[in-house]
Amino acid sequence: MTTTRTDDETYDPERPGRLLRTERDALIPLLRDADEAAYDIRTCCPGWTVRHVLAHCGSALMRVVESRFEEGVFSPESNERDIAERADWSNSRVVDELERGMTEAGALIAKAAGRLDGVALGEWVHAGDVREAWGLPGAYSGSGIPDALVLLAGRSRVVKAPLLHADLDGRDEPLLLGAGDGAGPPARFIGDAATLIRVCAGRPLAGTRYELVGAKEGDFAIFS
The missing domain is CATH 1.20.120 (Four Helix Bundle (Hemerythrin (Met), subunit A))
Incomplete structure (x- = not known):
């Protein structure tokens, strides 16, 4: 951790x-x-x-x-x-x-x-x-999400996840995750912040809606 x-x-x-x-x-x-x-x-x-x-x-x-x-x-x-x-x-x-x-x-x-x-x-x-x-609302969301996203980006670089360009609902600027090796363009995620957290933390994705292009969900595991 x-x-x-x-x-x-x-x-x-x-x-x-x-x-x-x-x-x-x-x-x-x-x-x-x-x-x-x-x-x-x-x-x-x-x-x-x-x-x-x-x-x-x-x-x-x-x-x-x-x-x-x-x-x-x-x-x-x-x-x-x-x-x-x-x-x-x-x-x-x-x-x-x-x-x-x-x-x-x-x-x-x-x-x-x-x-x-x-x-x-x-x-x-x-x-x-x-x-x-x-069954409560706000799982992987809530008022802490802005700080959590910054920490998520930092963690993704530590574990050397592939580069990921995340376009998040309600956020003007994209979030760049991962370290990458410069060998190709970043993968792209389109969806909400809570779902991005789910993807990166290996949490259940049933019932979510998002797009992930250029990579697989398991590529972005932030905890091992």
Whole structure:
């Protein structure tokens, strides 16, 4: 889930923390109001319920807050251990940790000068996973989308995704993703921002409408 700083002259180290706090203010009240059974609903993340996703998110952010980055951190095995360590926690305690992480991690991510920006983006995507599982509007969208798109572009360069020219609904300027090798023209995406996030994060695309020319969806995976 880590990234490195891009060469973008407009790089804003406060962006990841701002995205986390924006999502915190929208998501935490939804989690507090949910009944216990809602936490057992399956998400699009294989094998994970809503509770699993939230436990993973909270533990990842607290690793940032506490600077706990042992070898193998954020690997699938590490993520599963973090979730298992919280198996006896109440749902409210899981949410408490997540809220603290979303509040405190931004300052530490800013000090990392880009190396941890992907953590904030991943947290935001997982919030979309929860909304999707609960059938709520705003999955992979909402007020955080402008910051999320900038972080998405940076992440796509880190993982050296192919060049992609994204014409997004309601956005005047195209978004350029990927690094590419200069061997050919960029692929082109036409559609809405939430669907672009779905494509790049490997989320379900059923019910969406978009065009992707010159590449396949799997070419733009931003998390591995």
